[in-house]
Amino acid sequence: MTGTSADVTLRSISKSYARQSVLNDVDLSIRGGELLAVLGPSGCGKTTALRVIAGLERPDGGTVHIDGSDVTHRRIDKRGIGIVFQAYSLFPHQTATENVAYGLRVRGASRSRRTTRAAELLALVGLVDHGAKYPQQLSGGQQQRVALARAIAIEPRVLLLDEPLSALDAQVRVQLREEIRRIQYEMGTTTVLVTHDQEEALSMADRVAVMRAGRIEQVGTPHEVYRQPTTAFVSSFIGVVNRIPGRVTGAGQVSALTQQLDLATAGYSTGDLVELLVRPEHISIRPESDRPAGATTIDTGVVTALTLRGAISSLTVIFPELPNPIRVDLPSREAQLFERGHRVRLTVHAEDALIDTAAVNQTARVAA
Amino acid sequence: MSGTSRIGTGSRSIVQGIVLVTAGLLFAVPLVASASFGFTLPEQGLSLEPIRDAVADSGFAPQVLQSLTLALLTIVASFALLIPTLVWLHLRARRWLPLAEALSVIPFVVPAVALVNGANLAFRVTTPGFLTSVYSLVPFYVILTLPLVYRALDAGLRAIDLRTLCMASASLGSGPVRTFFSIILPNLRAALLTAALLSFTMVLGEYVLATLLLHSTFPVFLVQIGQDRPRAAAGLSLITIVGTWLVLSALTGRGLSKHRTSLPRSPDLRTAS
Numbered sequence: 001m002t003g004t005s006a007d008v009t010l011r012s013i014s015k016s017y018a019r020q021s022v023l024n025d026v027d028l029s030i031r032g033g034e035l036l037a038v039l040g041p042s043g044c045g046k047t048t049a050l051r052v053i054a055g056l057e058r059p060d061g062g063t064v065h066i067d068g069s070d071v072t073h074r075r076i077d078k079r080g081i082g083i084v085f086q087a088y089s090l091f092p093h094q095t096a097t098e099n100v101a102y103g104l105r106v107r108g109a110s111r112s113r114r115t116t117r118a119a120e121l122l123a124l125v126g127l128v129d130h131g132a133k134y135p136q137q138l139s140g141g142q143q144q145r146v147a148l149a150r151a152i153a154i155e156p157r158v159l160l161l162d163e164p165l166s167a168l169d170a171q172v173r174v175q176l177r178e179e180i181r182r183i184q185y186e187m188g189t190t191t192v193l194v195t196h197d198q199e200e201a202l203s204m205a206d207r208v209a210v211m212r213a214g215r216i217e218q219v220g221t222p223h224e225v226y227r228q229p230t231t232a233f234v235s236s237f238i239g240v241v242n243r244i245p246g247r248v249t250g251a252g253q254v255s256a257l258t259q260q261l262d263l264a265t266a267g268y269s270t271g272d273l274v275e276l277l278v279r280p281e282h283i284s285i286r287p288e289s290d291r292p293a294g295a296t297t298i299d300t301g302v303v304t305a306l307t308l309r310g311a312i313s314s315l316t317v318i319f320p321e322l323p324n325p326i327r328v329d330l331p332s333r334e335a336q337l338f339e340r341g342h343r344v345r346l347t348v349h350a351e352d353a354l355i356d357t358a359a360v361n362q363t364a365r366v367a368a
Numbered sequence: 369m370s371g372t373s374r375i376g377t378g379s380r381s382i383v384q385g386i387v388l389v390t391a392g393l394l395f396a397v398p399l400v401a402s403a404s405f406g407f408t409l410p411e412q413g414l415s416l417e418p419i420r421d422a423v424a425d426s427g428f429a430p431q432v433l434q435s436l437t438l439a440l441l442t443i444v445a446s447f448a449l450l451i452p453t454l455v456w457l458h459l460r461a462r463r464w465l466p467l468a469e470a471l472s473v474i475p476f477v478v479p480a481v482a483l484v485n486g487a488n489l490a491f492r493v494t495t496p497g498f499l500t501s502v503y504s505l506v507p508f509y510v511i512l513t514l515p516l517v518y519r520a521l522d523a524g525l526r527a528i529d530l531r532t533l534c535m536a537s538a539s540l541g542s543g544p545v546r547t548f549f550s551i552i553l554p555n556l557r558a559a560l561l562t563a564a565l566l567s568f569t570m571v572l573g574e575y576v577l578a579t580l581l582l583h584s585t586f587p588v589f590l591v592q593i594g595q596d597r598p599r600a601a602a603g604l605s606l607i608t609i610v611g612t613w614l615v616l617s618a619l620t621g622r623g624l625s626k627h628r629t630s631l632p633r634s635p636d637l638r639t640a641s
Binding site: 054056075076077081082083085087088089090091092093102103106107147150151154 | 528529532533535536537538539540541542543546550551554555557
């Protein structure tokens with residue numbers, strides 16, 4: 001099955017509602033054929049961005065380009081886009097087949113063409129025997145599958161998915177996530193997925209755009225935004241992050257507790273109080289007696305909780321000097337070596353730590 | 369504790385039963401009385417003679433037709449006025465819906481007599497020909513049925529996720545007109561039937577406006593024959609009530625059952641970011 005793969009570009013898009021800025025000078029390029037996830041917390045403007053691409057919202061400023069043509073003032077039905085909405089959006093008075101065929105009917109396709117195509121697409125989404133059912137006779141997951149088939153029936157240049165899985169239960173969500181990815185890959189249609197679910201974004205997308213307060217914080221592959229976050233927000237929004245108080249002690253030097261870490265400190269002055277952001281899996285843990293060579297260790301802590309998460313386990317470690325406990329993730333097999341009450345040492349590798357720029361000099365409550 | 373609860377439930381059921389029976393009697397007794405009066409003759413007992421006599425009257429057929437036409441025109445005019453307005457309000461100006469709802473109730477608080485007096489004063493002078501046509505009743509009937517039609521349509525629009533359906537339709541290449549006729553109207557089937565039923569029943573029984581504006585409609589005919597043939601009037605009234613009720617219930621039932629088959633599950637309307 002072949003599809004179209006148009007480039008989509010947003011240039012300096014801004015949008016406000018009642019004088020409140022929702023999109024603030026957003027620039028975004030979506031490559032032809034890729035699946036880009038727009039990820040962010042509620043109210044960050046991600047759905048508005050999608051609606052601007054769709055033509056459901058007119059931006060206050062900036063332009064939208066699809067395959068190089070400016071479509072900013074083009075109506076939604078003239079943009080060649082398909083949308084799957086968060087709310088179930090199947091037409092209640094039509095069967096699944098009629099829903100899928102609706103766009104083709106609008107385009108004047110013959111009855112036989114519509115029927116054949118609808119059957120093909122229902123087969124593609126695994127609902128070949130459900131064509132005669134009305135939406136209310138289908139489960140939520142089935143309805144969203146039909147909605148996907150309906151959106152791709154018109155062979156859109158761009159497919160927009162507005163949190164299509166958020167109303168579904170966890171198991172169906174995971175299953176449908178994989179199906180959407182498979183279908184998108186087979187069709188090769190440029191796809192924009194809006195979601196607040198980081199797992200969904202990281203598992204489905206070729207690239208992820210992380211949004212916050214109407215701005216794009218970082219665009220990169222799932223690996224990049226997870227492993228190399230460029231801002232503290234991205235670091236803390238995606239995955240779990242520990243906040244460890246520290247103090248800049250010199251150029252490229254930060255002390256955390258009484259230890260020294262080699263970190264980029266450009267823009268900071270000696271004496272600045274900072275917070276280090278470190279992911280739980282980027283901290284290694286050893287019994288108190290076992291001090292590794294070549295790494296900086298944080299003072300001794302006490303294990304207060306062990307949580308089995310399947311292949312991975314989380315240990316909660318508290319330090320008298322720190323306001324918050326530190327979470328350490330490690331393979332469950334290794335976690336068996338530790339028990340509640342064990343005294344342990346943690347090792348943070350400098351290359352995995354990031355300074356939270358927003359928290360500079362706000363951590364005076366903690367002795368660095 | 370559970371005993372008290374059982375007693376409470378039992379006495380509540382008795383009260384509910386009494387209320388239902390009383391309401392049923394209030395509704396049924398006049399109908400039974402009409403039937404017994406309209407379908408009997410003093411010497412002959414059960415008879416259709418009074419009805420045959422009334423139906424044979426030269427005024428019967430034209431005035432029934434007149435009222436049916438007026439009912440139909442009222443429904444068409446109400447729908448033409450209210451459906452696009454309500455769809456627009458729901459899609460583009462939801463904040464005005466409470467005001468529109470409040471305005472729609474005004475006909476309930478303006479007595480028909482006051483409406484006719486105002487219409488006489490305004491139109492007899494400015495457009496004398498307007499009120500002489502029987503079809504001049506249509507706008508007044510539209511006003512009269514407005515509260516009921518408004519509520520039926522508004523409830524229908526609230527029952528569907530109108531915005532999402534319109535956006536979905538537009539994203540599939542459908543323009544606003546096609547979306548209106550192919551998506552919105554079919555999903556308002558039950559609401560349209562209810563509104564039509566209410567309008568139809570109201571127009572078929574409306575006497576005050578027609579008589580004050582000196583027009584002959586079926587209710588006016590019924591009152592007129594009731595003055596010298598009360599049994600015929602009673603019989604015809606009963607046939608009208610029961611006939612209208614049966615036909616339109618059948619229509620509504622059919623429409624509702626079809627609508628039920630295609631009703632959506634409650635959509636998840638979580639706030640989008």
